[in-house]
Amino acid sequence: MALKLDRTWQERVEQIEKGGSEKYHEANASKGKLFVRDRLARLFDDSSWKEDGKFANAETEGLPADGVITAIGKVDGRTVCVMANDSTVKAGSWGAKTVEKIIRIQETALKLKVPMFYFVDSAGARITDQIDMFPNRRGAGRIFHNQVKLSGMVPQICVLFGPSAAGGAYIPSFCDIVIMVDGNASMYLGSPRMAEMVIGEKVSLEEMGGAKMHCSVSGCGDVLAADEPEAIEAARSYFTYMPANYQTASALQEAVPAVEKDLEKLIPANQNVPFDMHQFIEGLIDKDSFFEVKALFAKELITGLARIEGRTIGIIANQPKQKGGVLFHDSADKAARFITMCDAFGIPLLFLVDVPGFMIGTRVEKAGIIRHGAKMVAAMSSASVPKISVVVRKAYGAGLYAMAGPAFEPDACIALPSAQIAVMGPEAAVNAVYANKIAALEESERPAFIAEKRKEYQENIDIYRLASEMIVDDVIQADALRDNLASRFELYAAKDVVFSERKRPVYPV
Missing domain, CATH: 3.90.226.10 (2-enoyl-CoA Hydratase; Chain A, domain 1)
Structure with a gap:
């Protein structure tokens, strides 16, 4: 009408x-x-x-x-x-x-x-x-x-x-x-x-x-x-937090001090005791600057935008408080999507690592965890923005790889004194290597044997030994981490690399 x-x-x-x-x-x-x-x-x-x-x-x-x-x-x-x-x-x-x-x-x-x-x-x-x-x-x-x-x-x-x-x-x-x-x-x-x-x-x-x-x-x-x-x-x-387009950079904001926290005390000595990674993040970044993305989805991994000394960064952090921080297919997807977005718009990436590895079992294999895990590794590996990986506690198995471990060309791989890098944790390793020997021992002899082998394993993966072998670039105290990251992100700001020459990757889906 x-x-x-x-x-x-x-x-x-x-x-x-x-x-x-x-x-x-x-x-x-x-x-x-x-x-x-x-x-x-x-x-x-x-x-x-x-x-x-x-x-x-x-x-x-x-x-x-x-x-x-x-x-x-x-x-x-x-x-x-x-x-x-x-x-x-x-x-x-x-x-x-x-x-x-x-x-x-x-x-x-x-x-x-x-x-x-x-x-x-x-x-x-x-x-x-x-x-x-x-x-x-x-x-x-x-x-x-x-x-x-x-x-x-x-x-x-x-x-x-x-x-x-x-x-x-x-x-x-x-x-x-x-x-x-x-x-x-x-x-x-x-x-x-x-x-x-x-x-x-x-x-x-x-x-x-x-x-x-x-x-x-x-x-x-x-x-x-x-x-x-x-x-x-x-x-x-x-x-x-965003630039106007891929050819510009996110604006530097006024620097704000972090919330005062004793970061070292936040990290339990026992690798298997959970803690809240949100609290650790809060002590690193400018106060009230965390914009979490997908906070309710795949909570075992935290993704979000933040600022350190006014500079925008993207954070990918394992969350030990949820499912022990183990990576699942959903958390791998969550990470891949977030990393890709940050890389597209020139936002530097910070990986905070406390990961036992990827989940295993029939259910996750049927859900395609290998395929989904490959998405995360591909996105992380091909990201050409500044990348810093901080091993907060454990970094086991393929979890180390997915969280920008040394082989994936991070601009720095930093460890805290509490860090452990290994194929698997001491308990699982001893059980895997010495299962037959343990079974053959008298029951009364087993605890001492297991404790001795775990100690040997711990010494073998000592973080200072790995630093001596230049597997990690530095070992620093947790309370010095914010200043260290602020300096590094400023120094790496001019990074300009092409990951590899090609039309495009065949993306794992």
Whole structure:
């Protein structure tokens, strides 16, 4: 249905900027959802942002701006491009003009090499528009094609406020980070209703594709926000760690002292006693500078952005408090993704090592742990940014390799006095090597024999012996580590290497 054509410019603009019907605004408000233009007001530094395609479908009633806002403006003082669904207009669904607007703003980001923000709140495609927006050369598929082009060129940041349904679910998946609003955000290829109709599965939306599920189980979500203001603030905060594009560097911030902690006392003498690596990280980095990524997913590995003396770094750390810090297929995926993102944008990497190795057993072999572990090793090995590996306690087996061990050309491999580097721990090693001998001994003789062999093994893997053999570059006290890292990252900042000459690797998937 066409609108009246005799309206003034002001009337037209006001009508468009109101969005959809009042009842849809009220429905969103009842769920704690902000209007799309209010979301953008919180994102942009000021009101000077410029909107393109405002009058798209303006002559059709009920489709102001065709349900999406595309704009260019300043965030953190830097130019960015944004697309934002308006869920008061046809539930934020995509029509032909919606798709064209998104493609055009992506093309602007490509031309200017500026970051791209996606504010997603969409029920998916409008079936009525499928011929115009689905199969053709500038159809919806071009959006994903452009995302792949933008990947690694500029940061792509997704905030998911509501649904991201069907093919639209791939927008978050191609972004560098996905921030999801608890209780409202969801993503799925097929809705619960479709799942019941097609495969007979009865499942709730939250179980199938809710924010908590994706942030803790599937790993598709990176940050779980309590509400929309928190989600938008998280997006702005994350962006402060990012450069504008791959050709620039993250801005140096004002240095802030770390939280005062006795790092040495945090590390238990017994290699098998767990401790919280978060506490150790807190004592190394600038206070309140840790932005954790995938905090709820694969908790045995910690990944996040931080600053040391104002310099942005990426941290990959084993977490002994969770599953003993053993690496699983999910934690390997988590590490590979994070390392790749940091390497793409020139962010130096710090590995904090306390790892017994990769998990073993039938369940993980069936889940493809070898294949997934190879992803982590490949990502770490090929990363050309400055890399420092710090062996905090144990570094056993392939865990040493995955955490940027000496063979993988870290710029430095540093050990604390508490470090142990070996194929396996003393207990397992003695049992493996001397199993028959132990079995042949009288039971009363076994404890002394085992203790003696463990002592011999400990002496063989003594960290100072490894330093003498130049396997590690330095052994330092934990309380000197922050200053050492700050100096090294500054000195390594000019690193400029090509990993190997080729078109691209055959990536292990």
